[in-house]
Amino acid sequence: MSRREHYQMNDRMYGPKAGPKNDFPTFTEGDVLITITSSCSYKLHSDHLRRSSGLFDTILDKSHATTLSEEAQKQGNTIRYHLVLAENTDSDAVPDGLYDSPTHLLKAVELDKFGKPVTDVTQLEFAAESQVVMAWDQVLGAFYNRPLDIGDDNKDNIDFILELAMEVLKIAEYLQCIKLISPLMTNTLLALSQTLHRSIATNPAPWLDFAYRLQSRKLFREALIHGAGCYNTQQVQSAIHSNSLAPGVALLLEKKASLLRDLSRRLQTQLITWYPEQLQRAKTVGRADRDSIGRASYGNDILTWMALSVFRHWLSQMICNDKTHHAADMGYSFFLLISRGGDNYLDRSVVQSFHDYFPMSQKGEAVLEGRLAEIKGFARELVGDALGNASGLKVVGGGWEVGHMCCIVVGEGDYPWESVEVMSEEGTA
Numbered sequence: 001m002s003r004r005e006h007y008q009m010n011d012r013m014y015g016p017k018a019g020p021k022n023d024f025p026t027f028t029e030g031d032v033l034i035t036i037t038s039s040c041s042y043k044l045h046s047d048h049l050r051r052s053s054g055l056f057d058t059i060l061d062k063s064h065a066t067t068l069s070e071e072a073q074k075q076g077n078t079i080r081y082h083l084v085l086a087e088n089t090d091s092d093a094v095p096d097g098l099y100d101s102p103t104h105l106l107k108a109v110e111l112d113k114f115g116k117p118v119t120d121v122t123q124l125e126f127a128a129e130s131q132v133v134m135a136w137d138q139v140l141g142a143f144y145n146r147p148l149d150i151g152d153d154n155k156d157n158i159d160f161i162l163e164l165a166m167e168v169l170k171i172a173e174y175l176q177c178i179k180l181i182s183p184l185m186t187n188t189l190l191a192l193s194q195t196l197h198r199s200i201a202t203n204p205a206p207w208l209d210f211a212y213r214l215q216s217r218k219l220f221r222e223a224l225i226h227g228a229g230c231y232n233t234q235q236v237q238s239a240i241h242s243n244s245l246a247p248g249v250a251l252l253l254e255k256k257a258s259l260l261r262d263l264s265r266r267l268q269t270q271l272i273t274w275y276p277e278q279l280q281r282a283k284t285v286g287r288a289d290r291d292s293i294g295r296a297s298y299g300n301d302i303l304t305w306m307a308l309s310v311f312r313h314w315l316s317q318m319i320c321n322d323k324t325h326h327a328a329d330m331g332y333s334f335f336l337l338i339s340r341g342g343d344n345y346l347d348r349s350v351v352q353s354f355h356d357y358f359p360m361s362q363k364g365e366a367v368l369e370g371r372l373a374e375i376k377g378f379a380r381e382l383v384g385d386a387l388g389n390a391s392g393l394k395v396v397g398g399g400w401e402v403g404h405m406c407c408i409v410v411g412e413g414d415y416p417w418e419s420v421e422v423m424s425e426e427g428t429a
Contacts, residue, residue, distance in 0.1 A: 024141060032060065032081045034106070036136050038123040044140070046081060052143040054176025059083070059108060066111040079115035083108055085124055085136070099213060099246075102174045104132065135167035142181055148188045153195040162199065165189065169214055178215055186216040197393040201226045201402055205239035212249050215417045221410045224256060225391045229404030231257030232328045248416035256408045257330075263407075264325035267335065267383055272315050274382070276375065279304055303364065307371035310354055311379075314346055329404045335383040341376045 030043035046065070049056040065080040083106040090101075110118045126133050138148050150168065151161035165185060172181040189196050200207045200219075204227035211219035230236050231253060240250050279301055281293050318324065324331035337345050351372065355365060388407035389395050395402040413419070 024137065024146070025144060028076075029078055031065075031078050032083065033079045034140070035082070035084045035121070035123055036133055037085070037126045039128070040126075040133055040137075042140055043079070044143075048143065052177055052180060055106075055174065059106065064108065066115060067113065068115055069113040072114040075114075077115045079111065081108070082111055082115075082117060082121075084121055086122065087124070098173055100170065102170065105174075131164050131167045134164055135171050138164075138168050139171045139175065139177070139181065142184055143177075148181075148184045150185075150188060153192045158192075158195055158199060161192070166210065169210065173213065178213075182214050182216050185214055186218055190218065194394055197222065197391065198400060201391070201393050201404075201406075203235065204230055205236050205244065208249055208253070209239075209245055212246055212417065215415075217415055220415060222391055222393075224253065224410055224414065225406050225408050226393075226404065227253050228256035228260055228408045229330065229332065229406055230328075231260070232326070232330055233404075234328075246416065248419070252414060252416060256410075256414075260330050260405055260408060261325045263386060263405075264331040264335075267386055268315070268319060268324045268331070270382055271338075271379055272312055272319075274378065276304060276308065276378070279308070303368050304371045306358070307368050307375055310346065310351060310368075310372060311375045314350075332386065332403065332405045335386040338376075338379045338383045339387055341380045346372065346376070 024042065027043050027045060030045050032044045032046045032049060033041060034044060035041040046056075046060045046062075050060050051057075060081055068077055068080060085104050086107045088102050088105045104124070109121055112118050124132075134150075138150065142148060148168070150164045153161065165188075168181065168185065172178050172185075200222050204223050207219065207223035208227050211223050227236060236253075239245055240253070245253070281291060281297075283291055283293060318334055323334040327334070348369065351365075351369065360368070386405055386407060390409060391406045393402060393406060395406060
């Protein structure tokens with residue numbers, strides 16, 4: 001996003017020529033001063049911050065509060081804590097409970113009896129439209145029931161919206177307030193509707209990581225459905241091998257992908273081993289004149305057998321060319337082709353090449369084509385399971401079409417962070 005677009009988004013979110021907290025409530029009685037940049041600070045309440053954030057509950061301990069003199073109180077000074085956002089100089093150290101080392105940390109400033117810094121305070125310099133400033137404003141605003149506003153997909157670049165969402169997530173992790181931010185962020189992103197769903201379907205691996213860290217069931221479910229469908233792709237495999245996904249997430253993803261592979265293998269087996277009912281015989285007494293098991297009876301079905309041979313020939317070629325469970329889409333495009341039927345595959349021009357080796361009359365060609373159409377009809381019904389849609393994505397429409405299976409079922413036990421929480425509770429019981 002260009003600088004101009006940054007400013008335009010900032011103006012839309014916060015008003016022209018205003019800092020990112022122009023609509024943030026002003027609390028004159030607040031006892032905590034949080035300085036984000038030299039031009040952006042917040043006067044908030046220590047009790048409320050402690051209730052909202054695990055980190056604030058620690059660093060705003062009452063024993064750390066400055067005792068204000070009577071003169072300072074008479075002058076209306078209320079600041080007993082001062083926190084300043086600073087660069088994290090030890091970026092290699094990842095604090096317990098965090099996935100990444102924070103780029104910035106809040107550092108306590110020593111105050112005198114008037115609530116003023118004892119020494120000079122170094123403040124960061126960020127433009128008002130920077131993502132750091134916007135993200136801190138959104139998180140602190142959420143503590144005071146202000147809705148999240150990370151952009152509008154009708155006006156803003158979707159990549160910028162997602163980058164800002166990730167910045168908000170990182171701050172929420174650092175402040176230990178995921179449970180507060182998660183439902184707000186989930187609802188805000190879901191409001192993007194199909195823009196969000198297409199983003200998840202196009203790039204599921206980062207979304208899996210994001211939703212897992214956000215502890216959002218709805219977003220994780222969507223990302224898991226698409227991640228399983230894209231499991232064979234280079235994108236998802238790279239995320240797994242680079243350890244971009246938590247071990248529990250990667251294990252769950254493999255489990256769901258194996259179900260799709262099994263489905264693909266089962267369907268291709270059923271397709272290649274199926275026989276039309278009219279070709280089958282029921283043996284009773286074993287006599288050709290009664291059971292229709294004589295050569296003449298079978299000879300009457302020769303064109304159906306030939307049509308079945310053509311269909312299986314095509315299936316074998318597709319399987320040999322790894323168009324099923326070994327394909328990047330686990331056979332989705334293969335099954336989609338079969339579901340569309342008609343002339344979408346094995347059309348008249350392809351069948352004509354068969355007649356180059358096995359010529360027959362026009363009437364014979366027409367009968368064989370009719371038998372082949374019947375076989376395609378059965379195949380269309382068979383592959384329906386692979387084309388189901390369990391996600392919120394509109395798989396077709398608006399000039400966009402999904403390219404993988406979206407039929408995996410996500411159940412109650414498929415949210416890894418909940419399993420960790422249960423184990424933790426049992427361990428402390």
